[in-house]
Amino acid sequence: MLHEFFIYGLIAGSGYALVALGFALIYRTVRFFNFAHGAVYTIGAYLAFVFYVLLGLPLAVAVLLAVPITGLIGVGFEWAVFRPMRARNASSLTLLIASLGLLILGQNVIALIFGNDTQVIHSGVVHEGAMIFGARITTIQETIFVAALVLFGLTAALLRLTRLGVALRAVANDPELARVAGVKDGQVITFAYFLGSCLAAAASVMIALDTNMTPTMGLHALLYGMVAVIVGGAGSLWGAYFGGLLLGVAQNVAVWQISADWQDVVAFVILIVFLLVRPEGLTSLRMRKGGV
Amino acid sequence: MDYIVHVAVLASIFATLAISLDLVIGRTGLLSVAHAAFYGLGAYSTALFSVRLGLPIYAGVLAGLLLAALVSLVVSLPSLRLRDDYFAIATFGFQLIIYNTFNNWTSLTNGALGVFGIPQPTVFGRVFSSRLDFLGVSLATVALAYWIVQRLSSGPHGRVLSAIRESELLALALGKNTLRFKLVVFAVSAALASVAGATYAVYTSYIDPSSFTVMESILVISMVIIGGPGSSRGVILGAVTLVVLPEILRTIGLPSAVSANLRQIIYGSLLVGMMMFRPRGLLGRYSFGR
DSSP states (O other), X not given: OHHHHHHHHHHHHHHHXXXXXXXXXXXXXXXXXXXXXXXXXXXXXXXXXXXXXXXXOOHHHHHHHHHHHHHHHHHHHXXXXXXXXXXXXXXXXXXXXXXXXXXXXXXXXXXXXXXXXXXXXXXXXXXXXXXXXXXXXXXXXXXXXXXXXXXXXXXXXXXXXXXXXXXXXXXXXXXXXXXXXXXXXXXXXHHHHHHHHHHHHHHHHHHHHHHOBOTTHHHHHHHHHHHHHXXXXXXXXXXXXXXXXXXXXXXXXXXXHSOGGGHHHHHHHXXXXXXXXXXTOTTHHHHHHTOO | OHHHHHHHHHHHHHHHHXXXXXXXXXXXXXXXXXXXXXXXXXXXXXXXXXXXXXXOHHHHHHHHHHHHHHHHHHHHHHHTTSOHHHHHHHHHHXXXXXXXXXXXXXXXXXXXXXXXXXXXXXXXXXXOOSHHXXXXXXXHHHHHHHHHHHHHTSHHHHHHHHHHHHOHHHHHHTTOOHHHHHHHHHHHHHHHHHHHHHHHHHHHSOBOGGGGSHHHHHHHHXXXXXHOTTOHHHHHHHHHHHHHHHHHHHHTTOOHHHHHHHHHHHHHHHHHHHHHHOTTTTTOSSOTTO
């Protein structure tokens, strides 16, 4: 039984990890808790719904359209709201509240267009995937797990091997020094919003394929992502990955031991314990050595 | 007429919530997303003491007040040491934990079905039953909250709060025990929210967890931000505006599902717009979070 819930935890955790990764990329460059990321996440799933279910495009095409468009919407939020605020030296708390406003705005606009009810975006028949340690998982669940690993690997490569990626790590480590060295931080922040929002869309589309979608799905996904980031350490990419997996496994073990009702409480108790005992997260050492 | 009184009662309950939250946000410069949790603690204590134990309303109100203040210490004692945005995230966590407790501890709270038949209070042998009676009670609560917040944020005590808001380091350097001030402010704010919750519970005589969600917390934050942090009159204006708004949307014939979404769209946009162009709110005196 434990194996089974462990596997389910890894799958749920892979989803949290992807949200956490996108959130952390943005957080590292702009240094505020961006709740608008939750709206971006929801928009990604609904765009895929429009392309795939309403317009009848093939699933792959729908995803390939939805992900970059969501990325651009994330950039749009940055350009329209956060950049002008930063230009006026807004504090991180002011930015947080504005992003909370964007989240509420986004999820209610979606609710007005598509209704408050659950929308279904199943890819036809649910395919029975492998049996792993007694856990019966579907193909989409396998995809979530593999995609999370691949996307983390790709993002890590992007940050190491491309000019913009290196610049992003520089801004994340020390914005002042990066500016002195000639890094254009506006460009880097735009890049972070684009990449982070694309990752949110990738996560939300897969999770919607697995568990359907509602306009309010973003806030919860985002909060889990934040917990993953805080557990893993805001400074580290792989920290977000393991933070996500840890949260997913802890929640599913709680489902097994207590009941599914208390999943949220488990997540937020973990959050508060970490905030109090180890606010720098599990991987703070890597952060000090300068890795992103 | 009855309907207008009903809206007025709701507006004064939210005004009490907004005034008490402003003590934390506007006067002391901390962002708490847990206000609906304290509001709920007051409502549930009042409801459960009278429905389950058959005790008089006062006992429940008093218990709710103490419980909210006590829980506020559990929240604030450790998390007030965190940096301000991490504090906001910690209160987010507490809000969700307490909401889930209301929702899932079914043997005590009856879960999502809620608590029915909360009895009407008797004051000096007179049963409170009409809406006008409740308007009197809720207006008195507003006045009480207003007076307490004015007292705490004026004079030497208020100057320390302003100092914490502007620069906590400076306040510390002047030898002020800032943690103690923040604990007191947070506890008083929670206790006032619980009184608003008690009023709400006896007024509607039925409560369920959906009135105490994180969205409700954000609604009260919006009232403070839109009205003007640091100004009790401003946040009352904010509260009245955001309570009356959906009623107007409903009277012009929008279905209630649409008007609920529209209301959130309006206050979401107002939050963004205020933070971008007028961070001190309509009647506020200072820019929040500078």
